[in-house]
Amino acid sequence: MRKCRFFCSMNMKKLLLIVLGISLLCLVVYKVKPVKHTVTALVTEPKFINEDSLTIVSRVNVPVGYERIEYPDGSFEEYLRNYKLKPYGSKIINYDGTEYFWQYGHIGILEIPVPENGLQQCADALIRIRSEYLWENDRKEEIGFNFTSGHHCAWKQYAEGYRPKIDGNKVSFHKIALPDDSKANFYRYLNLVYTYAGTLSLYHELPRVENAKDLKLGDMLIKGGSPGHIVMICDEAVNSDGEKVYLLFQGNTPAQNIHLVKNLEEPSMSPWYTLEKDRVIPVSNYTFQSSKFVRFK
Structure with a gap:
């Protein structure tokens, strides 16, 4: 024993x-x-980062031999480039107040709230930024997006009291609410768009940028689908040979802070990217297998 x-x-x-x-x-x-x-x-x-700076344009220096491309004051391009950032080192926070599990792929958090409803995901985040730019620049009549069904939902129509009746892929609009052009109603409109639009609808709705040499600030790298993903160019610089580099920011799923991403594949250039059509482009924790680009109208 x-x-x-x-x-x-x-x-x-x-x-x-x-x-x-x-x-x-x-x-x-x-x-x-x-x-x-x-x-x-x-x-x-530390090569390109100014940790004390609180805008995209001041947070990131351009590589040696490059200079930023100029755009008119008041343009969407300048609006993006000068977007405010949270202090350096801020973490990505999900819509429910928890920390996102992956904190290694960004160098800046945009100063834009994340709704607690969880709707403001990757495409929605860029829809919001574009819509707020149009709102702030008195171009509200241009705010409108297609649902995945293809039906167009305009802010002007929503503000007049029209609401969609949705039956599968059939959508019709009916005047059932009082007119309301307030900012609070504008965000209710955006929540509706977030629910019925996404990367797939943007991919089919927006003009394509076929030649990567024509890319500019505000253009988007997109994979339309369920799931899909989308990121936006938020700064660009060019050298004497005409070669461009770009900064990118993204929203994500789950809904979370919009953040300026690192280039983990080319750390010597990070956070700057070179972009080419149909190329495999890893962006933070997502990989675009065949890159396609679109532009807001």
């Missing part, structure tokens, strides 16, 4: 050592990617 207990005890110790070894191996494998990106971030970020 003693021998039996001795061998049983030995076998149990071996089993525990094996389990411990496997657990440690899993921990190491799980931690490799975040550690790698943390080290990369520490090494590369």
Whole structure:
């Protein structure tokens, strides 16, 4: 009996050592990617980053030999470039107040609220930024987006009291509410758009940019679908040979802070990107397998 207990005890110790070894191996494998990106971030970020700055244009310096492309004051391009940022090091927060699990892919958080309803995801975030620009520049009549069904939903119509009646892919609009052109009603309108529009509707609705050399501030890299993804160019610079580099920001799923992304594939250039049509382009924690570009009208 003693021998039996001795061998049983030995076998149990071996089993525990094996389990411990496997657990440690899993921990190491799980931690490799975040550690790698943390080290990369520490090494590369100071090259172009001004940590004390609170706008996109002042947060990121251009590479040597490049200069920013100028746009008129009041343009959408200048609006994006001068968008306000939270203090450097701010974390990405989800709509429910929790921290997003991946904090290694950004160098700035835009000063724009995240609704608690969880609707403001990747395409929605860019729809909001475009809509707020038009609102603030007294171009409200231009605010309008297609639902995935193809039906157009305009802010002007919504403000007059028209609401959609949706039956599958059939959509009709009926005047059932009192006119209301308030900012609060504007955000109710955006929530409606978030619900029935997305990357797929934007991909089919918006003009394509077929030649990557024609890309400019405000254009978007898009994969239309369910799921799909979309990011927006928020700054650009060019060198004497006409070669361009770009900064990108994105919303995400779950709904969360819009953030200025690093270039994890080319850390020596991060956060600047070079963009080409039909190319594989990794952006933070998403990879566009065949890059396509669209532009707001």
